[in-house]
Amino acid sequence: MAILYEVEHVTTYRYSAPVTFGEHRAMFLPRSGPYGRMLSYSATTNLSSRVRWIIDALSNIVTLIDIDQPGTELTFTFRMRGIHYGVVEAEAFPVEERAEAVPVQYTPDEWQDLSNYLRPHSDDPSGTLASWAKSFIVQEQHHSVDVIRRMLDTIGGTFSYQAREAEGTQTPVETLRTRSGTCRDYAWLMIEALRRIGFACRFITGYIYDAALDKGGTPGMTGSGATHAWVQVYLPGAGWLHYDPTNRISGGTDLIPVAIARHPAQAIPLQGSWFGNAGDYRGMSVKVAIRKLKTLSEDDGTGL
Template sequence: MAVLFEIEHITTYKYANPVTFGTHKAMFLPRPAAQGRLIDWSVRTNPPSRIRWTSDALSNNVTTMEFSEPGKELSFAFRFKGIHFGAKGVENFPLERRAEEIPVQYSLEEWTDLLLYIRPHTEDPDASVAAWAKSFIASNRTSDVLLRMLDAFRDTFRYNAREAEGTQSPGETLQSKSGTCRDYAWLMIEALRRLGFGSRFVSGYLYDAALDGGQVGMAGSGATHAWLQVFLPGAGWMNYDPTNRINAGYDLIPVAIARHPGQAIPLAGSWFGEAGDYLGMSVKVTVQKLGDVSDPSEA
């Protein structure tokens, strides 16, 4: 099944007086992958900017924008249209026998390639994240452990959207039992790494059909979203979204993958002026399905 979709991502910063702007970098274009294809994309900024298209060491698309004019407002309008491939309702997937129970037995080649995704990135001074991870091992079956962890986010955590930038430490999210999609994903990644799983952070967009009908959507829809991928021999990199308890990912459109959230920031840059000049920001993300595509070559 293929879906034709369009995404518009508009970010606006406002200032009390004219300020100058440093270089900004954005990650908004989906990654090159078998699950999708880009048809058209554009960037518009105000003030105008010099735009360059590059990629980082993990093959994420990066848009670099350089400004020469000051202003009291800085706006970015990112738009792209693409095709997303997948099959709905696919939650069961085959695993090789060496991946059916934890710890997963990665091959030497896999271990070499996955090492940076297996090794924990953050400190766990009170061992609370490690203890929380081990609490899900009622049985050693890989699929059971992953699903029980998803259930814990749904049943015992409270989604808490916030405007402040950055990602909480796994320990902070665990202690408060609340956070954003980035916080949830980062806690689950670091917990799984302590169980020996190769796990990586994913930033992107969530298509939610409920929004097309004006209904209340899933948490994270209508904004940039974050989840994680776990490498399971026999299945490959599998999506897990602890915010919405999704473990298939048909509606997830990946933009950037990373070892840690700091490598996958949707928009980052600098400005120069008085501290009191900054008045705030607004973000609007629209993910719209344009139709089903029976033959992608006709899109």
């Protein structure tokens, strides 16, 4: 089964006096392939602009936007419609025997291809993060999938989710110290912890579909109504598996991947520059709406 869905992603920046703008970069188009396909999309601004599209070094679709006029308000509206098949449940496929133990035994070719996702990126001067990661390897349940699941459940079940307006991502050590953060903080902590015990991991940004919002109800998923972030782990035999520590889910139909990265700074949904007095900035607002239009089956005539 698959769903036909549409997304409207609106970001507004406000200023007290007219300012000028530099180039902006956006990542909002879901990745094609086994997850689904795009049917239509658009990127518009309230001010006159020029839009072009590129593929970056990690095969993410990046939208480049040049703003042609100054203004006191700048709004980006991204719309898309597509078919989403969902991502494979992490436990759906057995891993190879060499991937059952920790650390995972990657082949020389895999090491070559995965080296950027195996090396830790952030500092851990006191070894606190490494020690915390090793605590999930227990004698009686040391299967790699069990280790990942215990870490997923610990972050999602015992940490305190704290949304914030400040840009950027906390360091993993800070998230571990405070036991709190956003979805990006949770994902980055889990990635850097798993890398320290031998897992190849990468950062994923995208959207999370929350069926409760289709009926105007209370959100059932933490992080819905905004962009979302989670983790991919590579296990031989199963491939890249999705883990969302914020909602304690692995795979399923709710996660819609947009961009992959070695670290969060490579996968910022929208970034750019403006020129004016520092005090002119009055803040920003983001609204993401994901609506399921219908459930599709093989006899719908969609070519699935």
